[in-house]
Amino acid sequence: MNVLLLLGTVIGVAGLTLAAILSFAMGARLRAVLLGVGALAWAGLYGASVLVASLVSHETLLPAGATKRFCGFYFDCHLGVAVLGDSTVPAIGGRRAGGTYHVLTLEFSSNARRATLKPSDLRIELVAASGERYARDLAAEAALVGGRSPDLARAIPAGGGYTVTVVFDLPRGVAAPRLFVGEGLGIDRVIEGVLLGDEDSFLHRKTMLALPSGV
Numbered sequence: 001m002n003v004l005l006l007l008g009t010v011i012g013v014a015g016l017t018l019a020a021i022l023s024f025a026m027g028a029r030l031r032a033v034l035l036g037v038g039a040l041a042w043a044g045l046y047g048a049s050v051l052v053a054s055l056v057s058h059e060t061l062l063p064a065g066a067t068k069r070f071c072g073f074y075f076d077c078h079l080g081v082a083v084l085g086d087s088t089v090p091a092i093g094g095r096r097a098g099g100t101y102h103v104l105t106l107e108f109s110s111n112a113r114r115a116t117l118k119p120s121d122l123r124i125e126l127v128a129a130s131g132e133r134y135a136r137d138l139a140a141e142a143a144l145v146g147g148r149s150p151d152l153a154r155a156i157p158a159g160g161g162y163t164v165t166v167v168f169d170l171p172r173g174v175a176a177p178r179l180f181v182g183e184g185l186g187i188d189r190v191i192e193g194v195l196l197g198d199e200d201s202f203l204h205r206k207t208m209l210a211l212p213s214g215v
Contacts, residue, residue: 002195002196002197002198003195005046005196006046006191006194006195006196009042009043009046012039012042013039013042013043016035016036016038016039016042017035017036017039019035020032020033020035020036020039023035046196047194049196050194050195050196050201050202051202051203053196053197053201053204054201054202054203054204054205055203057197057204057205058205059205059206059207059208060205060206060207060208061178061207061208061209061210062207062208062209062210063210064083064209064210064211064212065082065083065084065212066082066209066210067080067081067082067107067109068080068081068082068181068207068209070119070182070183070184071198078110078111078112078115078117079108079109079110079117079119079156079183080108080109080110080111081106081107081108081109081119081181081183081209082106082107082109082209083104083105083106083179083209083210083211083212084105084106084107084163084212085104085105085212086102086103086104086105086211086212087102087103088100088101088102088103089101089103092140092143092144092167093140093143093144093146094143095139095140095143097140097169098169098171099169099170099171099172099174100169100170100172101137101140101167101168101169101170102126102167102168102169102170102177102211103144103165103166103167104165104166104167104168104179104211105163105164105165106124106152106163106164106165106166106181107161107162107163108152108154108156108161108162108163108164109156109160109161110156110157110158110159110160110161111159112158112159113158113159114158115158116155116156116157116158117155117156118153118154118155118156119152119153119154119156119183120153120183120184120188121153121183121184121189122152122153122181122182122183123180123181123182123183124136124152124166124179124180124181124182125179125180126168126170126177126178126179126180127177127178127179127180127208128174128175128176128177129175129176129177130175132174133180134168134169134170134174134177135168136149136166136167136168137167137168137169140167140169141165141166141167144165144167145165150164150165152164152166177211178208178209178210178211179208179209179210179211180206180208180209181209182199182200182206184200
């Protein structure tokens with residue numbers, strides 16, 4: 001529904017703008033002004049709606065093991081991710097953590113019936129209760145498997161899935177870390193940035209995944 005609202009807004013504003021330009025070219029300046037004001041008002045109302053929806057949104061924390069679905073601009077929500085495990089170690093392959101290594105096992109899955117799908121442009125971070133964000137430790141991930149950091153985005157057959165391991169080096173004392181995983185190509189995120197109520201829309205709060213350890 002929100003996708004249709006965005007498409008309707010784009011088409012409506014573009015139509016009013018084109019009509020305003022044609023009216024001005026034909027010398028109907030008053031009509032051009034009115035059409036232009038209408039286009040601006042429509043765009044402004046939609047933009048305000050997106051902003052309000054984001055400001056009143058709340059962060060959602062899914063329980064350990066629950067699957068977060070990726071919906072985005074498209075109508076399907078077939079791809080998802082869940083945290084299956086979280087272990088903590090002081091060192092990996094001779095590399096000592098600055099704080100503590102969190103080794104997370106993630107499961108990417110698809111509930112599609114026929115199509116083979118693949119996550120794209122994955123964003124994975126641990127977020128502390130205070131808001132600090134921590135990126136993956138790619139060197140530790142590579143050391144864990146004795147090579148380079150694994151490719152997380154793989155093709156998933158209908159109804160299938162796969163597991164991967166990611167590593168974070170968290171400073172000691174980080175309170176209540178939870179995992180954020182986002183998915184979508186750059187152009188998708190641009191569109192979703194102005195999609196009413198979407199997780200990736202401007203200032204919208206995110207859906208997080210709790211860690212099984214509960215730390």
